[in-house]
Amino acid sequence: MRPVEAMLEILRAEGVTTVFGNPGTSELPFTDALSVAGDIDYVLGAHEGSVVAMADGYARATGRTAFVSLHIAAGLANGLVGLLNASRSRTPMVVTAGQQDRRHLACDPMLSGDLIGLASAAVKQTFDVQHAHDLPLMLTRAFAAARRAPAGPVFLSIPMDLLTEDVDVEVPGRSTLAPQGPATELAAAAGLLAAAERPALVAGDAVGRDGAVAELTALAEALGAVTYHQPMNDNLDFPTSHPLYGGMLGATHAAIRETLAAHDTVLIVGTHAFMAHHYTPGSPIPETTTVLQLDADAAELGRNFGVRLGLHGALRPSLAALAEQLAGRVPRAAERTAAAGRRAAAGWAATDRAALAAYGPGPLDPLAAAHAVAAGLPEDAVVVEEAITTGLRLRQVLRQDRPGSYLHTVGGGLGHGIGAAVGRRMGDDSRPVVAVLGDGCAMFGLQGLWAAGHYRVPVTFVVMNNGEYRTLKETLDTWDSRSTRGGRYLGLDLAFGPDSGRHRLDFRAAAEFFGIEAVRVSHPAELTEIVAKSASATAPLLVDVPITGHTPPR
Known part of the structure; x- marks a missing residue:
């Protein structure tokens, strides 16, 4: 079969039913073949950043590798922020870009460039396809690499003339690989955990990705171990209404160390390097704490700190085996769980009162706005969060038990939320999706509203509108508490105009431009009522929520 036909045949074999893309001349052979094939949908995005974000959300919803088609060097460059996010969040994705016709590449034609060089820093592997007979093999390898732990995006550069060559190429057979088994030395790990006086677990995002939430919960209950989410978790890795849930670890070594100091033994499961954000000196691990670590990626074990025992294996069977070995073996488990439950209930009550x-x-x-969103969420809703400061407050009030209910990106590249929410709903239309966005984040990914409007994707977009980059003002105040700048912040305001009548951006106008209905709320009760209606939404809705801004220290 011809190269482009082989390409489509491999996509079918890999379970690809949807391609996310923004085409140009160098992708026309591929999109033309798609239009004739008719059995693979093409989802258009108005900007490559939104395209990759949609694919990210779609892959997480379906559990399958997403496929993305970008346009040459410029389109790939626009999509890099999404690829960096997907790499950090371990989202499996195969990304292609069409290169210029090879017959005049030496002349440096318009739009051509070093696609492999551009992509290399943002993906786990690259393939520079130069011969038609290599395309099927390289594409098959790309899918295998994208899903192999640690999963992530993989990139292929494909010259446009290569796809139209009238040559016969062979499609390699698809391999079936045995799944990774449980770790060894689990009996030794169970002994260390059973002997602990104050055990704790850290739930990393691989727990949610690998569908191991139930197994981790069973282990926590067998031990009576307080369980923390990794810093800035982008999955629901442990039920946040569970009495043993201890909240999210802070995103500095000092904050992690302070929390873990209350525990003599900690098992860290499926987390990448603790994902610290701001620098603080010292290790995240207290000197008196014994650390065990379990990960499907051997490179993570002992990567940034010493561990008493590193366990390499698949998370679900390893955690299930540990829970089974510890069941009934820890007499104080029920007592610990009850005590943790009392502390958790007191904390929840205090947060609700505030x-x-x-x-x-x-x-x-902001806390009232976050609380109002949480109060209105349908039971089976998925929250896509890219709200930075208000997002931290949202994490304090969310009570979610069902796996897959929370989506964030630890990559930190802004503009992810709108596209990811659209892709998440496209990948699974059985659950309502509520996207909670900061106004700055929404500005970065605004083009994603085009796809929401065009395809009528029923996502409720809640924009927390404070007219500023509040997180940067708070960080600056922390770093520079003795500053004499008098409450002035350079380049951190989105609202504009004279101080007496500053113009806050009106996201209703943006929604209208993309053909999306929009409302503005003036009270938390309104917000709760609107979010509750997302359960029966049949079209996208944008909710503009004016919130208070940052108050400089005196």
Whole structure:
């Protein structure tokens, strides 16, 4: 079969039913073949950043490798932020870009460039396809690499003339690989955990990705171990309403160390290097704490700190075996669980009181706004969060038990949320999707609203609108508390105009431009009511939520 026909045959064999893309001349052979084939959908995005974000959300919803088609060097460059996010979040994705016709590449034609050089820093592997007979093999290898632990995006550069060659190429047979088995030395790990006086678990994002939430929960209950989410978790890796849930670890070594100091033994499961954000000196591990680590990726074991025992194996069977070995072996498990439950209930009650005390007319207090969203969420809703400061408050009030209910990216590249929410709903239309976005984040990914409007994807977009980059103001105040700048911040305001009448961006106008209905709320009760209606949404809706901004220290 011809090269482009072989390409489509491999996509079918890999379970690809949807291609996310933004085409140009160098992709026309591929999109033309897709239009004739008719059995693979093409989802158009108005910007490559949104295209990759949609594919990211889709892959997480379906559990399958997403396929992306970008346009040559410029399109690939636009998509790099999404690829960096997908790499950090371990999202399996095969990304292609059409290169210029090889017959005039030496002349440096318009739009051509070093596609492999551009992509290399953002993906786990690259393939520079130069011969038609190599395309099927390289594409098959790319899918295998994308899903192999640690999963992530893989890139192929494909010259446009190669796809149209009238040559016969062979499609390699698809391999079936045995799944990774449980780790060895589990009995030794169980002994260390059973002997602990104050055990704790850290749930990394691989727990949610690998479908191991139930097994980790069973292990926590067998031990009576408080369980923390990794810093800035981008999955639901442990039920946040569980009495043993201890919250999310802070994103600095100092904050992690302070929390873990209360525990003599900690098992860290499926997390990448603790993902610290701001620098603080010292190790994240207290000197008196014994650390065990379990990961499907051997490179993570002992990577940034010493571990008493590193366990390499698949998370689900390893955690299930540990839970089975420890069942009934820890007499204090029930007592520990009850004590943790009392502490958790007191913390939840205090947070609820603080949030309710802040309820009032707009602009809304950020904690009150987050609480109102959480209060209105349908039971089976998926939250896509890219709200930075308000997102931290949302994490405090969310009570979610069902795996797959939370989506974030630890990559940190802004503009992910809108596209990811669209892709998440496209990949699974059985659950309502509510995207909670900061206004700055929404500005980075605004083109994603085009796809939401065009395909009528029923996502409720909640934009927390404070007219500023609040997280940077808070960080600056922390670093420079003795500053004499008098509350002035350079380049950190989105609102504009004279101080007496600053213009806050009106996201209703943006929604209207993309053909999406929009409302603005003025009280938390309104927000709760609107979010609750997402359960029966049949079209996208944008909710503009004016919230209070940062107050400089005096």
